Amino acid sequence: MARSALRSLAIWMNGERVGQWQHLRGKDVLTYDASWLNHAQGRPLSLSLPFLPGNAPHSGPLVTSYFDNLLPDSEAIRRRIATRYQTSGLEPFALLSAIGRDCVGAIQLLPEGEQPDDIYQIRGEALQEADIAHILRETITGSPWPAKAGASDALRLSIAGAQEKTALLWHQGSWQRPLGSTPTTHIFKLPMGLVGGMQADMRTSVENEWLCSKLIAAFGLAIADCDIASFEDQKALIVRRFDRRPASDGRWLVRLPQEDMCQATGTPPHLKYQSDGGPGISDIMGLLAKSATASEDRAAFFKAQILFWLLAATDGHAKNFSITHQPQNQFRATPLYDVLSAHPIIGSGKNQLARQDAALAMAVRGSSNYYKLDRIQRRHWIKHANACGLSKAEAEHIVQDLLDTTPKVLDQLAAQLPASFPADLADAILSGVRRQRDRLAAMPGA
Numbered sequence: 001m002a003r004s005a006l007r008s009l010a011i012w013m014n015g016e017r018v019g020q021w022q023h024l025r026g027k028d029v030l031t032y033d034a035s036w037l038n039h040a041q042g043r044p045l046s047l048s049l050p051f052l053p054g055n056a057p058h059s060g061p062l063v064t065s066y067f068d069n070l071l072p073d074s075e076a077i078r079r080r081i082a083t084r085y086q087t088s089g090l091e092p093f094a095l096l097s098a099i100g101r102d103c104v105g106a107i108q109l110l111p112e113g114e115q116p117d118d119i120y121q122i123r124g125e126a127l128q129e130a131d132i133a134h135i136l137r138e139t140i141t142g143s144p145w146p147a148k149a150g151a152s153d154a155l156r157l158s159i160a161g162a163q164e165k166t167a168l169l170w171h172q173g174s175w176q177r178p179l180g181s182t183p184t185t186h187i188f189k190l191p192m193g194l195v196g197g198m199q200a201d202m203r204t205s206v207e208n209e210w211l212c213s214k215l216i217a218a219f220g221l222a223i224a225d226c227d228i229a230s231f232e233d234q235k236a237l238i239v240r241r242f243d244r245r246p247a248s249d250g251r252w253l254v255r256l257p258q259e260d261m262c263q264a265t266g267t268p269p270h271l272k273y274q275s276d277g278g279p280g281i282s283d284i285m286g287l288l289a290k291s292a293t294a295s296e297d298r299a300a301f302f303k304a305q306i307l308f309w310l311l312a313a314t315d316g317h318a319k320n321f322s323i324t325h326q327p328q329n330q331f332r333a334t335p336l337y338d339v340l341s342a343h344p345i346i347g348s349g350k351n352q353l354a355r356q357d358a359a360l361a362m363a364v365r366g367s368s369n370y371y372k373l374d375r376i377q378r379r380h381w382i383k384h385a386n387a388c389g390l391s392k393a394e395a396e397h398i399v400q401d402l403l404d405t406t407p408k409v410l411d412q413l414a415a416q417l418p419a420s421f422p423a424d425l426a427d428a429i430l431s432g433v434r435r436q437r438d439r440l441a442a443m444p445g446a
Contacts, residue, residue, distance in 0.1 A: 009097060012108040014255055015119035015181075016041060021067065021109065023093035028063040031055075043325050045107065046259050047287070048266035050329075065268045068092040069260060069319065070103050073269055077164070102167070102183050105243055106255035116181035120252045124169045124176030132168070132175055133232035136190060139166045164190040167241070183253050185244050188236040200345045200353060204425050206237040211413070211421075211429055212311060212339040218409040219307060219402070221300055222335035242335050243324070257325040258334055261287070261318035272317040273361055275371065279318040280362045281305055285388035288333060292326065297333040302385055303398050304336060308360060310402070310436045311429070312342040312373060317361040343432030344425055373436075378443035396445070406437040 011018040011030075016039060019032040030049060036042045037051055044050045046066050049058050071092060072078060078090055085098035100109025108116055127135075167184035169176040178184055189209070192202035202208070206228055216223045225240040243256045262272050264287060265279050274280040279287075284301060291297045301321070308316045315338070322334040346353050356374055363369035365387060366380035378399060385395030410430050417426055 008112050009109045010112050012116050013106045015116055027059055029057050029059040030063045031057040043327055047264040062266045065266055066263050069263045069269050071095055106257040118180040122171055123179040123182045124171050127175045127177055129231050133234045136234040140164055183244055183255055185241055187239040190236055199351045201351055204422055206235055207422055207425055208340050209237055212341050214413055224335050224337040258322050260322045272319045274363055282388055291332045292330040293332045306402055310433045312358055312432055313339050314342045315361055341429045344428040378440055403441050410434055
């Protein structure tokens, strides 16, 4: 039987009440508390949901989109959540009423009248390898977590994204199931398996993302720290959350406010791709112009786009870029995350992506929008950079630096790979990047 439908949730951030989210007659309404507007840590939840004159409430699609983007993209995963927690429906309010206690970023969503009064401590239940393996298996099946401490302590977290994942707490040298208001610190991502209508083989997605993260870091861009681990027969990529950090006294964990570019632009998650109407390079470059570290963030974002072209990282949509919010309405870009290379599945064989069909999630603007990897030219990068406010010299420097750095980065990473790393996967990604680099080097300039 479905849970009785709530109509209002309180929004909390690190023990401070932010406001109220109401779901009334099918409409979502956000009202900030007056005390939050005047608080030293007070800030809007989103660039798309600013403080309004007279503290007028926000209502309608912008509110819905903000909260909808906190949830997994996959409808199948959403249905499993609804079944697991017996929610009243699949709409964002119903799902987050059940799993909104540990969202991406800083907010907690709690029933009215409930307070996160244990925020300033770290509470967890230590897990053994068998426990973690069980949790990873149940992440896919949708069965409830076993909760020795009682049903009220069952993990209720929301992690956006398209693939199967869960999250745990690392504390005092062990993996733990967080209790009460204690947040998770690491995300566990499972192998993706066969993906999409073409059934592309992404069973090595864990190793793929790990290698991509090492490549991007070697090129000098900030990206979420990650490692590979196995628990019995379950393999996972463990990603350290950059929206969590220890408090200065070490006694509790601070949640750091952040949002993805769909939330920041008021875009619903089903429009995350530019080709579907979502934000593109120019939109995000324009948004980052208002960052507290605008020059650094804009250069890093544009460099990331060219790196994605080298990597054939074809899923760099708006939800895979985020900003972190700071007091006084300031923000800056977060590290990168969720980067996978399509080089291993590009080819002419069964379940492979034809090279001429491989495309970026965001178009490069030349005489028109270019998505396909084999259509994008060096001059398109320079022209688009100019249109976004980077000088020709800045754009050329970014391109030339990548050309100069790539051979050394590839050689160093190849030498550092663990002996157990899948050789065919490493060769596909590293040789694919080298091939793209050589193509770029051979192209005429602007």
